[in-house]
Amino acid sequence: xxxxxxxxxxxxxxTGEKVFLECxxxxxxxxxxxxxxxxxxxxxxxxxxYDVKMKEKGDIPEGYSVSREKKERFSLILESASxxxxxxxxxxSSPYAGTSGRLSSSYNEQFFGPGTRLTVL
Amino acid sequence: KNxxxxxxxxxxxxxxxxxxxxxxxxxxxxxxxWLQQHPGGGIVSLFMLSSGKKKHGRLIATINIxxxxxxxxxxxxxxxxxxxxICAVSYGGSQGNLIFGKGTKLSVKP
Numbered sequence: 176x177x178x179x180x181x182x183x184x185x186x187x188x189x190t191g192e193k194v195f196l197e198c199x200x201x202x203x204x205x206x207x208x209x210x211x212x213x214x215x216x217x218x219x220x221x222x223x224x225y226d227v228k229m230k231e232k233g234d235i236p237e238g239y240s241v242s243r244e245k246k247e248r249f250s251l252i253l254e255s256a257s258x259x260x261x262x263x264x265x266x267x268s269s270p271y272a273g274t275s276g277r278l279s280s281s282y283n284e285q286f287f288g289p290g291t292r293l294t295v296l
Numbered sequence: 297k298n299x300x301x302x303x304x305x306x307x308x309x310x311x312x313x314x315x316x317x318x319x320x321x322x323x324x325x326x327x328x329x330w331l332q333q334h335p336g337g338g339i340v341s342l343f344m345l346s347s348g349k350k351k352h353g354r355l356i357a358t359i360n361i362x363x364x365x366x367x368x369x370x371x372x373x374x375x376x377x378x379x380x381x382i383c384a385v386s387y388g389g390s391q392g393n394l395i396f397g398k399g400t401k402l403s404v405k406p
Contacts (some may be wrong), residue, residue: 214399217382217399284344286341289338
């Protein structure tokens with residue numbers, strides 16, 4: 176059974192603290208994603224990674240950084256947490272679709288972790 | 297930039313009712329995804345389709361590529377169907393990025 180795990184379900188931090196959110200997948204997927212989800216705004220992409228040590232900014236990268244030292248692990252870092260970073264954080268992974276030949280749409284299926292509800296006081 | 301619009305935003309139904317959730321998008325895609333998120337946060341993929349119709353149990357997903365529109369139907373709805381249903385689209389790129397709708401919150405009353 177495929178699995179994406181996140182280090183915490185609930186987390187409470189203080190303003191200014193450095194926060195690490197960890198995500199691990201056991202499916203040998205190349206692509207990994209970090210989203211935040213807020214009421215009325217849906218899922219918004221923070222950062223994604225398509226290979227070890229590679230990262231790309233998503234739609235809302237400000238205030239966040241990421242690290243991907245190993246294929247199975249993708250970390251989201253809040254350098255100095257602020258109250259507007261209180262949110263649900265979701266990690267996802269998907270396999271690499273390849274660049275040659277006909278792409279299968281099945282390779283775009285993303286597998287999600289259970290989410291981390293972060294509160295910054 | 298592709299926009300993904302879902303309707304309705306909120307939906308309350310009585311147990312047993314037939315439910316339809318709609319999704320529209322603005323530019324061509326390679327696939328459309330329907331996702332389900334139960335209270336507590338975890339998201340699971342229900343369907344991924346690029347044409348026609350797919351069925352799984354009481355759930356049916358359809359897509360009309362020409363009209364850039366998809367529907368998710370739930371027959372004989374049950375309180376355990378209460379969840380947020382999210383539509384997302386992809387373009388088939390190797391990195392697999394998805395564009396998400398804002399979700400439809402469904403509540404099925406017994």
